[in-house]
Amino acid sequence: MEAQKVDFVSIPPRDLDRAASFYGDTLGLERDPLSDSAWPEFTAGNVTLAVVVPEQIGMEFAPLPTGAIAIRVPDVSDARSELEQEGIAFEGETLDSGACHMAFFRDPDGNGLMLHHRYKPYHDGSTP
Amino acid sequence: MPVTSEVERVDFIAVPTLDRERSAKFYGETLGLERNPNSSEQWMEFEIGNVTLALLPHEYTGRSEFTPSSGPIALRVSDVDEARRKLEEAGVEFPMETIDSGVCHIAPFFDPDGNSLMLHRRYVPYADGSMP
Numbered sequence: 001m002e003a004q005k006v007d008f009v010s011i012p013p014r015d016l017d018r019a020a021s022f023y024g025d026t027l028g029l030e031r032d033p034l035s036d037s038a039w040p041e042f043t044a045g046n047v048t049l050a051v052v053v054p055e056q057i058g059m060e061f062a063p064l065p066t067g068a069i070a071i072r073v074p075d076v077s078d079a080r081s082e083l084e085q086e087g088i089a090f091e092g093e094t095l096d097s098g099a100c101h102m103a104f105f106r107d108p109d110g111n112g113l114m115l116h117h118r119y120k121p122y123h124d125g126s127t128p
Numbered sequence: 129m130p131v132t133s134e135v136e137r138v139d140f141i142a143v144p145t146l147d148r149e150r151s152a153k154f155y156g157e158t159l160g161l162e163r164n165p166n167s168s169e170q171w172m173e174f175e176i177g178n179v180t181l182a183l184l185p186h187e188y189t190g191r192s193e194f195t196p197s198s199g200p201i202a203l204r205v206s207d208v209d210e211a212r213r214k215l216e217e218a219g220v221e222f223p224m225e226t227i228d229s230g231v232c233h234i235a236p237f238f239d240p241d242g243n244s245l246m247l248h249r250r251y252v253p254y255a256d257g258s259m260p
Contacts, residue, residue, distance in 0.1 A: 001159060001160055001205060001211045001214045001215060002160065002205065002206065002211075003159055003160065003161060003176050003177070003203040003204065003205060003211075004176075004177055004204045004205065004206070005176060005177030005178045005179075005204050006141070006176055006177065006178055006179045006201055006202060006203060006204070007202040007203075007204045007248050007250070007260060008202045008248075009138070009141055009199060009200075009201050009202070010199040010200045010201070010202065010244075010246075011199050012198055012199055027135060028134070028135065029135060034254040034255055034256060034258075044135055044137060044138050045135065045136055045137025045138060046137045046138060046178045046179055047137070047138040047141075047178060047179045049138075050202075052199070052200070054198070057200065057227065057234060057236055057246070058223075058224055058227075058236065059198070059200075059236070059244070061198075062195075062198035063198065064197055064198060064199045065142075065144055065189070065195040065196070065197055065198075066189055066191070066195075067142050067184070067189075068141065068142050068197055068199065069138060069141055069142070070138065070139040070140045070141070070142065070182075071135055071138060071139070072135070072136045072137045072138065072139045073134045073135060073136065074134065074136065078134070079134050082134070111199070114142075116139050116140075118139065122166035123166060124165075124166060126166070128139065
């Protein structure tokens with residue numbers, strides 16, 4: 001089997017409009033103008049995040065686990081402060097893994113997300 | 129204030145696992161994804177075109193209850209039927225018939241830990257005539 005790319009990552013909502021507002025307005029992701037209102041898609045750089053009502057694909061609602069999607073920002077502290085001012089609650093302190101900063105939060109439906117920034121190069125000297 | 133200018137990209141999608149060797153075999157061999165040579169045995173990463181899938185060992189989450197991911201990652205293949213058949217031959221079970229949404233084919237399945245995935249191929253162009 002040849003998997004060519006990830007077309008989208010599904011994010012299950014309980015409230016489609018609220019989820020669209022969160023990803024579009026609060027996180028400020030660009031709405032894919034070609035996506036329709038029943039299946040809104042948002043572009044996060046390299047990947048499309050699709051708000052997919054689980055029943056449409058024969059599934060029941062269950063939120064994404066903690067930190068399921070690692071969203072790269074230039075500065076985790078700054079981005080966290082901005083989101084906290086928007087009323088977003090974070091889970092615990094920002095973690096420093098020794099290679100990256102990670103701050104865990106959830107969307108309004110409880111889906112797990114993470115602000116992420118790797119500051120340390122890989123063994124071969126490259127940076128992501 | 130939205131963090132509009134701040135979100136640069138998705139660095140990885142975390143795939144929770146109870147058994148990293150089993151997961152590594154599934155993502156590396158069954159799905160045939162390339163292992164990121166810069167990733168470690170404790171934090172294994174697999175590359176698929178535009179994004180990284182990172183195996184997240186359950187013990188790192190600090191939680192007692194294991195929760196697999198419920199949001200399908202849509203893997204683009206050139207032909208959903210053919211890819212499904214190959215995976216079924218490799219022992220992967222698909223819980224339902226392939227869905228034809230009218231614009232794409234979707235075949236949902238799960239990894240050995242119950243994380244949600246799907247084979248996906250859009251076959252109808254977008255409204256502006258472009259294809260994804």
